[in-house]
Amino acid sequence: MNTVFQFQEWVSSQSERAELALDRLLDSAQTIPHRLHEAMRYAAQGGGKRIRPLLVYAAGQLGNQSDVAQAESLDAAAVAIECIHAYSLVHDDLPCMDDDDLRRGRPTVHKAFDEATALLVGDALQTRAFEILANANCDAQVRLKMIAALAAASGSRGMAGGQAIDLESVGKKLDLLGLKQMHAMKTGALLSCAVELGGICAYLSPAQMAHLASYAKALGLAFQIVDDVLDATADSQTLGKTAGKDAAANKPTYVTLMGLDYAQKQAKELQEVAIASLDSFGASAQALKDLALLVVNRGK
Template sequence: MTSAAVLAAFEQQWVPRINAYLDEQLRDCSDRPVLTEAIRYSVLAGGKRLRPLLTLAVLTTFNQTITPAHLRSSTAVELMHTYSLIHDDLPAMDNDRLRRGEPTSHVKFGEDVAILAGDALQPLSFEWLASSGLDAAVVAAQVRAFAVATGPRGMVAGQVADVKNTGHQLTLPKLRQLHREKTGALIHYAVESGLIQAQVPTNVAAALLDYADAFGLAFQIYDDILDVTSTPAELGKATHKDAGEQKNTYPELLGLSGAEAALKQAVAAAQTALATASVRSQRPMTLLGAFLTYFTN
């Protein structure tokens, strides 16, 4: 089976279950109907479910039986991811009107309700971790890692760097730091969550977190490239905005060919990290390696 087929089979197994779980659990997430509607609108709008899939892939790699508690804990990251998208689309941020081929939350519900829907999703994601039913030490470790990834030294810090440096070209190290926080931190956490749940030994976990960081970098570079080379119909959102708004991107800094070379380097770094993890754990990393086909499809 090819790597692409391995990933496709895993997605076919788990994406419907993730979507069904989100649908079921969010039916009565608030006693305010408009808030429930706004939350469900954004969370259930589609998407690759990449982050919970990465967590579940780590659990699968280490032969962890995925119980309802593991599913709840692993899916919480999607709530946080959706919060970040709602706020990222706001007029004060990127001012996007299209997300996944549909009107963005603030276009559909107004800025006030969109902001509050994002505000609600953030603590709800922590509630799901805390109420998962996993061992208390596992929950505590996840909550701490989640807070670090999404807080003032993680995702929010990256968003601040993004908005405050628009129109000011960053150096490559600064650009990498921006995206390590804004995009990479939540991907890092998604892998870390699986490592914590499966209680993976420290030396193996270190290599897989290197994989996560290289994956996060590749993800951002690839997204920047698609913004230059794709159409809105293909991506389900506005394209060619970054250059017009003088955003810091890899094609803007390195040129398209330079960005493509950087993408290859990031993918190679992820492959090297997986090889190290495989040697240290004496386990195949086939499934996690299959996720790298995301950048070649």
């Protein structure tokens, strides 16, 4: 931790900023239909670590922070990516997918409401993500670049495609390369997109965007390896979701393919690669560097 930048304070203030932006940019529970909007808020505002919004804000710090329009575009980006993440969790938890009852320590949306409502909640949160970006108070080109990036990261060649590959992998002998490709789409693409959206808002150069992309790629892989390590070692109460499900479903994980020790070592190495990618940014990248530490050390 350097003496100027206090990471814990930054995380607190930026998490609160994300919560306020979510509250402001989601429709109120008084909007008709009430139950759907209430359920959308339940899904999007139920806690969570807000890692994607934090990545957006951290990457946005690499640019000129005095610009009001930029601050608003970062809020829009943070909320949009969190809406996409929340929608994917709601749909992932449905009985026809992972059939989970618990998420972030609370009943999943289809348990707290009902299955049909959960389906619509996911659908409408996705729509709202793109609507928020389209109506953000910033340059038209920034908005369009963000929409295109978010769609590419979350659609059939990104997150949704990764989920489809994940479904097909149950009971199959997916090798390490296959597992990496699946996770690069399923979770890596959206994590990378968070950083990319911040960079777009900050008007970074193509060379700077390339450094950010290297950071995000290593971070995304580390994130998933740590996820698998936690799934294999932590209990449900600590995770806030059902633990050990992947092993029970006979799904390949980094832990089953690499072993626990090697997986933990890999995560640590990837964290170092991520941090090294940011060398050229200097002190403005401190939040991104500390987030890489946070991701790898979470849950311990």
